[in-house]
Amino acid sequence: MFECFRNQDYPKSRIEWIIVDDGTDKIQDMVKEADIPQIKYYEVDDKMPLGAKRNFMHQQVQGDIIVYMDDDDYYPPERISHAVERLTANPEAMCAGSSEIYIYFKGMNKMIQCGPYGPNHATAGTFAFRKELIQQTKYEDHAALAEERAFLKDYTVPFVQLDPMKTILVFSHEHNTFDKRKMFQQQQDPRYFKESGKVVNNFIRRKNEKTIKKFFMDDIDNMLTFYEPGRPTMKPDVLKQIKEIEDKREQMKQDMIEKQKENGPIIMNTPEGQMQLSNKQVVEIIKRQQNEIEQLKKGGLETIEQQKNEIEQMKKDREEMDRLSHLMKHKLIQLHNTTVSLRKENEILQQENTNRQQIPSTPSSFVEPTGSVPVNKSEPVLNA
Template structure:
């Protein structure tokens, strides 16, 4: 019986799919101390993992992977670093990562681990488990995720947004998916929608606690604090603490405070070095403002179901249905009229009291 169990376990390990961890990077040197430790801590067999890094930054980080300490930490993992002189858009960079993978069997798995977030030790193993439980599923990710503002020491929960939705930093997928989809080469933001074919790809949701902790920092491409100022039903402050994600003391210290000190003097990582991304963010913000205006205008012009009478001509009383904007204005006017009349009533009462004999 014991021998059978051992054979079964050995067979399972042998049949475990190979995994390509993929990381696109641009001037994020300070973060790799933490990311390398996250990769090292993965509880999936290291001899079944390769790590693909595509770097198009002005601060080339090849030296990090040539360092003996890094090599000793990742001894069984096949690290494949590629430097590209030409600055690439994110979509093109992700497509290139897929091309550079050595593991190309249909059932092999690609796991994304971006350069500036924390990934738990189960990131790879959990992704593999969820993707292999259902042969029809092609991709997975977490539509619900936690975002930690280390400077504020506050945690926020985002999502869930939908069963087929997730952000790319949480993606893992079977290699066969790439036969049917890819990224738009010129995508610099929100590249997920096209890759997931408008969110129609057979998808499985991952446990956010085994997937990612998004870390907000001063060199984020998009200032995540803006997400907190908007009235967003998908964003809520959470009582979850960092220690529930990061158990390793060194990593916890790194993401809590050390990274902030490293970023202070790291000019190459300044978001101003990504003009195309900034331009796209600005364009999207203006687009949202215009959409909001249009939606507000449509809402204002909807019929309210409330009618008012025009008694200016007693012989020809007219009734008019107000639209929503007119209704608000009418109610505001009537409220102000009531306030004014109440004040006048109080004044007259006071005047009357003053005239009473004492």
């Protein structure tokens, strides 16, 4: 991270680097050894959830634009300058970030593209925003992951997208809160998770970055092998919130299955119109939604927000299903009652026609009553 900062092409005289250290293994000695005058180091004794940590950091900033840089990701030399340029060129935007990011899996030698998910979406590790924004919003103090949604006011904050090639490259390593290799074990939605033709050299491309590339490609896993404080088990708050989201997803799945049993087929709205889903399609959609949570766990901190979006969409789909089911029931009742009414009217007309045919044409003729009484067949009338 120190080298990534030194390589930034934005004028160092205009940068302050705020580091908030709440870890059990403090890095104050490393900060002193790095001897970077722009660093403002804050040592915190008690462990802080990520949301509270970001809010604390915001209280220390002096500059006009805040740019995030996570300590276990690679940031290109133009990370800061590109973000500043995009915000300057788009004065209406309060925040910038990249909804499209790339993750490199070293053991598999695969580069995976995640996203983009939407024009107002980005993961916090790619954020850059105006200082005025922290006067209007803040993170939820208890949030240990998926903190972006609340900060961006449910994605209503004016936003501009960054070029992912100038923003971040994520490396999958052993101490990620979630082992990203599991993402390959189940089928992923190709809209948001697909293999890319890009390679590491497309990101780490400058000659003076050889040591940085070696660190991410070779050194980091060796260094983390015996580094206990960095293990996922040392992040209980993150693991707890991941479990809560998984439980909520499972409950949503069961609720949808039960609702389907009660209301029959599920109708889904698509750009091409309404489509009735078979049980197999519903199961596949639910499985796909379950699988998508795997890609939302970049260190437990990157893209869980998509999970919440999917849950909201499931709620909307369920509400739409209920509405259509009720409407269909109402229409069937109306159709039945109309049919009954028409049948009665037809029988009355037929009976009247028969009676007319039985009356003689001569005025003096007399017809003896037969004693029979016309009977109208009746059918039940349903009420919606």
